[in-house]
Amino acid sequence: MTYRRQQILCDLQIRTALRQAIKTVREKYPFKIEAWVLLPDHLHCIWTLPPDDVNYSFRWGMIKRLVSRACAKDYKRHDWINASKRKYRESTIWQRRYWEHQIRNEQDFARHVDYIHYNPVKHGICNRVMDWPYSTFHREVARGIYTEDWAGDKTKPVGGDFGE
Incomplete structure (x- = not known):
């Protein structure tokens, strides 16, 4: 998550960094x-690390540090640097903490992957998962894991037409 929920993560400079x-x-x-x-103020991901790592x-930490250095000229807010940020050598791009979860099994994995891909719709950024460009959803559609219309369209009512 970004520091103070800044809506910057989808900016070209941040994405590139x-x-x-x-x-x-x-x-x-x-x-x-x-x-x-990748959402404007936070991101979700699932990684697989090598065995025994x-x-x-x-x-x-390394990723956040590299992004902060690459984007410092345009994104460092000197007025937000307090004693704690100075002490821990933190930037004004990222918040200090993050949430970590170890995947327990295939069902847990599938549930979290779905959650990740649905997140832009959940946050009201788009109406269909397919509409959000900053997601591995598109890769998974190309691989045949999802269909383009997975999770439907938030703007269309669920159920039949009861008006007639």
């Missing part, structure tokens, strides 16, 4: 992106 940071980190500390959605937080 995020993509490059992920590439850089994955070269040295590999992980597979199973699902991802649980260093998820280290990877996130």
Whole structure:
């Protein structure tokens, strides 16, 4: 999540820096992106790390640091730097904490992947999952995992036509 819920993550500069940071980190500390959605003020993802590697937080820290450095010129808010941010050398792009969940089984995995892909609709950003460009949903449609109309259209009423 962004610091103070800034609506910046879908900005081209942030997206480009995020993509490059992920590439850089994955070269040295590999992980597979199973699902991802980028929203204006937060993101959700599922990664698979190599066997016997649980260093998820280290990877996130590196990604956040690389994005912060790459975007500091345009996104660092000096008026938001307080003593705590200074002490922990934090940027004004990211919030300090994040939520982490270890996937327990295939059902849990499927449920979380669906949640990730549906998130832009849940937050009212779009009416159909297919309409949101910053998501692995499109990759999964191409692979035949989802259909383009998965989860329907939020603007269409559910059920039959009872008006006649």
